[in-house]
Amino acid sequence: MMPVVIAMLRFIGIDAIGQSTFGSALLIAVAWGTSVGGAGTPLGGAHNLLTVQFLQDRVLHHEFxxxxxVVRLLPITLLAVVASVSFTVMSLRSDQERFEGTRAYFAQELRALGPMSMPERLGLGFFAAATLLAFTRELYAR
Structure with a gap:
């Protein structure tokens, strides 16, 4: 995500990203977002997978x-999201009111992607199937 943010900032004319409070806030938001968001799912990082394995083997003695x-960590994750967004907004006020060109940037990048190829469609289908299977495992696991 960082390269996307940096490219977008440069596109709207912010080259000295470290000197821009908006640029700094956006980069911090991405870093914190990945960290906080990663806690909300077992796939959010290797430490989460190790925690699941520990819980299964040593504490619960059955599949977690x-x-x-997701259900148990959702309230904690939401609180962390609210806290990190609030801190970012309050402590790093933007030095600009409007950011002209951001909509055009994303429209241009979307056009540059072109239509989805067959491998991309297959990848999306497999991802959707894996997500559906992960969230409905209780229905077929036992």
């Missing part, structure tokens, strides 16, 4: 489902 993790 993907949905169990």
């Amino acid at each position: 489902l993907f949905t169990t993790w």
Whole structure:
């Protein structure tokens, strides 16, 4: 995500990203977002997978489902999101009111992608199937 943010900032004319409070806030938001968001799912990082394995082997002695993790950590994750967004907004006020060109930048990048290829469609289909299977495992696991 960082390269996308940096490219977008440069596109709208912010070259000295470290000197821009908006640029700094955006980069911090991406870094914190990946960290906070990663806690919300077992696939958010290797430490989460190790925690699931530990819980299964040493504490619960049965499978710890993907949905169990998501449901139990959702309130904590939402609180962390609210706290990090609030801190970012309050402490790093933007030095600009409007950011002309951001809509055009994303429209241009989307056009440059072109239509989805067959491998991309297959990848999307497999991802959707894996997500559906992960969230419905309780229905077929036992």
